[in-house]
Amino acid sequence: MHHFDRIDGALHAEGAPLEALADAVGTPAYVYSTATLTRHYGLLREAVDAHRSALGDALIAFAVKANSNLSVLATLARLGCGADTVSEGEIRRALAAGVPGDRIIFSGVGKTDAELAFAIEAGVRQINVESGAELDRLIEVSSSLRQRGTASRAIATPNIAIRVNPKIGAGGHAKITTGGATDKFGVPVEEAIDLYARASASPHLTPVGLACHIGSQITSLEPMEAAFRTLREVVLTLRANGHAVSRLDLGGGLGVPYHGQTDTPSISDYAAMCARVLDGLEVEAAFEPGRLLAANAGVLLSRVIQVNQRADGRRFLVLDAGMNDLMRPALYDAFHDLVPVRPREGELLAYDLVGPICESTDIFARDRMLPPLQAGDLVAFMSAGAYGAVLASEYNSRPLVPEVLVDGDRWAVVRSRPSYEDMWAREPKADWLSR
Numbered sequence: 231m232h233h234f235d236r237i238d239g240a241l242h243a244e245g246a247p248l249e250a251l252a253d254a255v256g257t258p259a260y261v262y263s264t265a266t267l268t269r270h271y272g273l274l275r276e277a278v279d280a281h282r283s284a285l286g287d288a289l290i291a292f293a294v295k296a297n298s299n300l301s302v303l304a305t306l307a308r309l310g311c312g313a314d315t316v317s318e319g320e321i322r323r324a325l326a327a328g329v330p331g332d333r334i335i336f337s338g339v340g341k342t343d344a345e346l347a348f349a350i351e352a353g354v355r356q357i358n359v360e361s362g363a364e365l366d367r368l369i370e371v372s373s374s375l376r377q378r379g380t381a382s383r384a385i386a387t388p389n390i391a392i393r394v395n396p397k398i399g400a401g402g403h404a405k406i407t408t409g410g411a412t413d414k415f416g417v418p419v420e421e422a423i424d425l426y427a428r429a430s431a432s433p434h435l436t437p438v439g440l441a442c443h444i445g446s447q448i449t450s451l452e453p454m455e456a457a458f459r460t461l462r463e464v465v466l467t468l469r470a471n472g473h474a475v476s477r478l479d480l481g482g483g484l485g486v487p488y489h490g491q492t493d494t495p496s497i498s499d500y501a502a503m504c505a506r507v508l509d510g511l512e513v514e515a516a517f518e519p520g521r522l523l524a525a526n527a528g529v530l531l532s533r534v535i536q537v538n539q540r541a542d543g544r545r546f547l548v549l550d551a552g553m554n555d556l557m558r559p560a561l562y563d564a565f566h567d568l569v570p571v572r573p574r575e576g577e578l579l580a581y582d583l584v585g586p587i588c589e590s591t592d593i594f595a596r597d598r599m600l601p602p603l604q605a606g607d608l609v610a611f612m613s614a615g616a617y618g619a620v621l622a623s624e625y626n627s628r629p630l631v632p633e634v635l636v637d638g639d640r641w642a643v644v645r646s647r648p649s650y651e652d653m654w655a656r657e658p659k660a661d662w663l664s665r
C-alpha cells in the first residue's frame with residue numbers, strides 16, 4: 231500500500247505532482263510519502279498492540295540503515311517509533327531526529343570501543359551483543375566508563391541482549407540472508423547460553439534478553455517462526471539456569487510486494503505468529519522493521535536521456551539515474567517497477583533499463599515491457615524508499631542524489647544535491663599540490 235497514485239493521469243506523491251517536483255529539484259531524486267510511512271507504522275503498531283498479552287508493550291524500532299534521512303526518522307519518531315542502529319552515526323542520526331535514547335537499539339557485528347562507549351553514554355535501550363569477543367570488550371568499556379563516572383554523572387550498567395544465530399537463514403536473495411550457520415551474525419544457541427551466563431556474572435552489564443534477525447525481504451513466515459521457537463527454547467533454558475529474561479528482539483525482515491505480488495505475509499498474520507510463539511513467556515517484544523515501513527514510501531524519479539535503438543533490435547532506455555543512485559538491482563538482482571509519470575500511448579515495447587555509469591552492471595532490468603518512451607520523459611522507480619538513497623554514492627563523480635519529503639500537498643528538499651563546489655570542498659588539495 232502506498233500513496234503514489236495518478237491524478238488526471240499524472241503520477242503524484244500524495245497531493246504533490248511528481249512533474250513539478252522534478253522541475254523544481256531536478257532528476258534523479260528520491261521522493262518519500264509521509265502518509266505511507268505513517269500508515270505502515272500504524273498498521274504494525276495496531277497489529278502488535280492487538281497481542282499485548284503475548285508481546286507486552288512492544289517497541290517498534292525502525293532499522294535506520296533502510297532510510298536514514300533525518301526528516302524520515304523525525305516523521306517516524308513523532309509517531310513513537312524507536313530506532314535500530316548499527317553505528318555511532320546512526321545513533322547520532324536517531325537522537326538528532328528526536329528518538330529518545332531509551333527507544334534506540336544498538337546492533338551490529340563490529341562495534342568499536344568508541345561506539346560502545348558512545349552508546350552507553352547516550353543511554354540506549356539495549357546493546358545487542360553478537361560475539362564473545364564483543365562481550366569481553368563491552369565489559370571492559372562499561373567498567374572503565376563507570377570508574378570514570380562521578381556521583382553526579384553516574385553511568386548505569388548497559389542493558390544487553392545476546393544475538394542468537396539460529397542457523398536458519400531466509401530472505402529474498404543469498405546476499406541478504408543473515409541467520410544461516412555460516413553468516414557472520416550472532417552466536418549459536420549453546421554459545422548464547424554461555425555468553426548470557428558470563429554477562430550475568432559481570433557487575434558491569436545487565437543482560438535483559440535475546441535478539442535474532444535471520445534475513446531481509448522474507449516472504450514466508452515459516453523460517454521466522456522456526457527461529458523464534460528457537461529463541462523461546464533458549465529463554466526457557468536460561469530461566470531454568472536461574473537467569474532473568476525480560477525481552478526478545480525479533481529483528482526485522484518481513485518482505486514487501488515489489489512486483490505487486492500478493493504472496494507476502496500480511497502484517498497481522500506476522501504479528502499473530504509472533505504472539506503465538508511468545509505466548510506465556512511474559513517477555514516484552516521488539517521489532518526492527520526497515521523495508522516494511524520505508525520501501526513503498528519512496529520512489530526514485532529519473533528522466534530518459536535517450537533511447538538507444540540498435541540495428542540488431544535491442545532497445546536501451548538510457549536514464550539519468552544510475553546504479554550509484556539505486557544499487558539494489560546491481561547488488562541483488564532486485565526488481566523495481568518502472569512507470570512513466572505521464573501515461574504514454576502505444577503498443578508495449580521491450581526495453582533494457584540502463585543508467586549512464588560505465589559498468590555493465592549499471593542495468594536496472596532487461597526486456598521490461600513499456601509503452602514507447604522518448605528523451606525527456608519522466609519515469610519513477612517504485613518501492614525505492616528502503617535501501618535506496620542510503621546506498622547511493624558519487625561514483626563517476628555524479629552528485630549525491632537528493633531526497634524530497636512530501637506531506638499532503640506540501641513538500642521539502644530534505645537532502646539537497648551537492649554542487650560540484652560542495653563536492654570539491656570535501657577534497658582539500660594536498661598542500662604540496664596546491665601551488
Ligand code: LLP
Binds near residue numbers: 314481483518519520
Ligand atoms: N535488524 C537487523 C539486525 C538487520 O540487520 C536488518 C537489515 C534489519 C533489522 C532490517 O531488515 P528489514 O526489515 O529491512 O528487512 N540492502 C539490502 C537489505 C539489507 C538488510 C540488512 N539488515 C536490500 O536492499 O535488500
